[in-house]
Amino acid sequence: MTGAGPVPSSVDPARVHALVVGIEAYEAGDPWRLPGPARDAVRFWRLLRNAGVPESNLRLHLSPLPPYDPDVPYGRADQSTLRRVLVRELSPAQGDMLWVWWGGHGVLDRSGRLRLFCADAGVDDKVGIDLDSALARYAGDAVPGLRDQMWIVDACETFEEDLAFHEALPADALPMGRPNHVHRQTVLRAAGRGRAAANDPVRATGLFSDVLLGLLADRAAVLPAPPDPEDLFPAVRARMAALREEARTLQHPEIRLQGPDRTEALPPAGPPAAPRPLMALQRAVEALLAYPLMQDPVERQTVVSALDPSVTAVLRRHSKARTDVVNILGGLARRNPEVLWDLFDAVVSVDDDPALKAKLSAALAALVPPTRHRRDPR
Numbered sequence: 001m002t003g004a005g006p007v008p009s010s011v012d013p014a015r016v017h018a019l020v021v022g023i024e025a026y027e028a029g030d031p032w033r034l035p036g037p038a039r040d041a042v043r044f045w046r047l048l049r050n051a052g053v054p055e056s057n058l059r060l061h062l063s064p065l066p067p068y069d070p071d072v073p074y075g076r077a078d079q080s081t082l083r084r085v086l087v088r089e090l091s092p093a094q095g096d097m098l099w100v101w102w103g104g105h106g107v108l109d110r111s112g113r114l115r116l117f118c119a120d121a122g123v124d125d126k127v128g129i130d131l132d133s134a135l136a137r138y139a140g141d142a143v144p145g146l147r148d149q150m151w152i153v154d155a156c157e158t159f160e161e162d163l164a165f166h167e168a169l170p171a172d173a174l175p176m177g178r179p180n181h182v183h184r185q186t187v188l189r190a191a192g193r194g195r196a197a198a199n200d201p202v203r204a205t206g207l208f209s210d211v212l213l214g215l216l217a218d219r220a221a222v223l224p225a226p227p228d229p230e231d232l233f234p235a236v237r238a239r240m241a242a243l244r245e246e247a248r249t250l251q252h253p254e255i256r257l258q259g260p261d262r263t264e265a266l267p268p269a270g271p272p273a274a275p276r277p278l279m280a281l282q283r284a285v286e287a288l289l290a291y292p293l294m295q296d297p298v299e300r301q302t303v304v305s306a307l308d309p310s311v312t313a314v315l316r317r318h319s320k321a322r323t324d325v326v327n328i329l330g331g332l333a334r335r336n337p338e339v340l341w342d343l344f345d346a347v348v349s350v351d352d353d354p355a356l357k358a359k360l361s362a363a364l365a366a367l368v369p370p371t372r373h374r375r376d377p378r
Contacts, residue, residue, distance in 0.1 A: 011225040013052030015095040017146060019085060020045050020058065023077050023104035024065040027122040031358030035201050037103030037154070038064035040209035042072060044101045044152075047216055051223035057095070059085055063119035068204070077104075079118040079127040079172070086134055087174055091143050097224060098138070098146040103209055106131075106155030108193065109169050116155055124167055133173040139185060139258065142177030149183060150226040154190040154206040156197045162280065162366040184259035186229050188212070188236070191251045194279055196286070198249035201355075207249050211239045229255055247322055250282055280367040281329060287363035288325050290356050291347060295321050299350070304328065306346040311336050329367070337368035 022041025026032040045060050062070060063077040075081060090098070105117045106128075117128040131153060138149060160169060190208035191197040198207045215235050219227045233255045243249050256265045293299040297319065304312050315331040318324040332339045344364055348357050 011097050011148075013224050014054060014057075016048070016053045016097040016099070016224040017057045017090060017093045017095045018045075018048055018053065018059065018099040018101070019082075019090060020048075020060045020099075021062075021077055021082065021102045021104065023063045023117070023119050024068075025063045025119065026105070026117065027120050028126075029123075030354045032105060032121075033065060033355050034105060034199060035065055035068075035204040036199050036206050036209070038062045038068060038070065039204050040103050040154070040206055040213065041101060042070050043213050044209075044216075045072065047213070047220065048099065048224055051220065053224050057093075059089070061085070077118060078120040079129070080120075082118055082129055083174065086129070086137070090146070091137070093145060095145050096148060097226070098149040099224070099226075100149070100151045102131075102152070103154040103206055106153070106157060106191075106197075107160050107163060107169075108157050109160045112193075114153070114155070114157060114189070115160075115169055115172060116153070126165065126167070126169055128169075128172050130172045130174065133176065135185060135187065136179075137174045137176045139179060139183045140177040141180045142175070143183070147183050148226065149185045151185060151187045152212065153188070154197055154209045154212075156195070157189070157191040157193055158196055158283070159194055162283075163362060164365050181260045185257070186226060187256045187258070188229075188233070189254050189256075192254050195251045196283065197251055198243075198286075207243055208236075208240065208251065208253060211236060211243075215239075229257060250286070280363070281326075281333070284329050284360075284363040284367045285322070285325050287356070287360040288329065288347070289322060290359065291351055291353075293347070293350055294325060297321075297324075300324060303343065303346045303350065306349075307332075307339055307342050308336070311339050333368055340364050340368055 020041045022038035024034050024036065024038045041060065041062060045058055048058055049055065060072065060074040061077040061082060062074040064070060102116055107115055109115050114131040115128045116131055117126060121127050135151065137143065138146065190206065200207060200210070215232060216223065216227070236253055240249070240251065240253055254265060257263065288294055300321070311332065314335065316327045318327055329340070332343060341364065344360060347360065
C-alpha cells in the first residue's frame with residue numbers, strides 16, 4: 001500500500017474462501033493448448049495459503065498440460081464440477097471474503113458476455129462459465145456471506161463472431177437470486193474488450209497473471225485481504241504498458257468496482273478499442289510474429305518469395321520484423337486477400353507447429369475469410 005508501507009491484514013484468514021482455476025488442456029485438443037494457467041493458479045494458491053487461509057477453504061481446480069505435475073491436491077476443471085462449486089459449494093459458504101482466480105481461454109459472446117471455457121470444452125460443444133452471470137449471482141441474496149469479493153480473470157476477450165465457430169456457444173448462465181446491494185465486488189480482467197490476453201509459452205505463464213502475481217507478492221503483508229484497487233490497478237497498468245512498448249501484447253486490463261456505495265469502471269489509461277478491421281490485422285500480426293522464422297529477415301524473405309511475384313513486388317518492406325510483417329499482411333489484404341492463404345501455406349511448410357498453425361489460421365480467417373478452402377482448427 002502507499003504511505004508508511006504495508007499494514008497487517010485486517011481479515012481473518014479462516015473466513016476467507018477462494019476458487020482458483022487454471023486450465024491448460026482442453027478436450028478440443030492441441031489447437032487449444034495453453035501452457036501457463038495451471039502454474040499461475042498454483043502460484044496464486046500458495047500466496048493465499050501462505051497468508052494463512054486454510055486449505056479446506058481453497059478450492060483449486062486445474063487441467064494441466066504434461067509434463068507439469070502440481071505438487072498440491074486439486075480438483076477437476078470441467079464445467080459440471082466448476083458449476084457445482086459456484087452454485088452449491090461456495091454460495092452458502094460462511095465467510096467474509098471471496099477470491100476468484102481464473103486463467104484459461106475465453107471469448108466475448110454475441111451478447112457481449114465473457115464466456116470462460118472449461119476443460120471439457122470441445123470442438124462441437126464449447127462449454128464454459130458465463131462470468132457475467134456468476135458475478136450477478138454473487139452480488140445477490142443467493143450468496144448470503146462473502147460480502148467482499150475480488151475476481152481476477154486472465155482470459156481473451158476476442159469477439160465470438162471473429163473466431164468463426166462452426167457451432168453457436170451453448171447457454172451457460174448460472175441461476176441468480178435477487179440483488180441485495182450488500183456485496184462489494186472488484187473485478188480485474190486481463191485483456192479488455194475485443195482483445196487477446198497474451199501468454200508466454202516459454203516461461204509458461206500469462207503476461208497479465210505474471211504481472212499481477214508479482215504485485216500481490218509485493219503486497220503479501222496485507223493478504224488475504226484484497227489490496228487497495230486504487231493502489232494495485234495503476235501498478236498493473238504501468239507494467240502492462242511496458243509490455244506493450246516491448247510489442248509483447250496489445251491488451252489493456254480493465255477493473256470494475258461495484259458495491260453499495262460505488263459502481264464504476266476505472267479507466268484503462270489506454271486508447272479505445274481499435275476498429276474491428278484494425279484489430280483483425282493486429283491479431284494476424286501477432287500470430288505471424290509468434291513463428292520464430294519471421295524474426296529472421298532471410299527466412300522471412302524465403303516465405304515471401306513463395307508468393308505471387310506480381311503481388312509481392314509492390315509490397316513495402318522493412319528491416320524490422322514487426323514493421324515488415326505489418327506491411328506484408330496489410331499489403332496482401334488490400335491488393336489480393338486470397339494470397340494471404342498462400343502465405344499461410346508457405347509459413348506452415350517451414351514450421352508446422354500445431355498451436356501456432358491454429359492461431360495463424362484463425363487470425364487470417366478473421367482478417368479475410370478463406371474462399372478456396374477453410375483452415376479452421378475448431
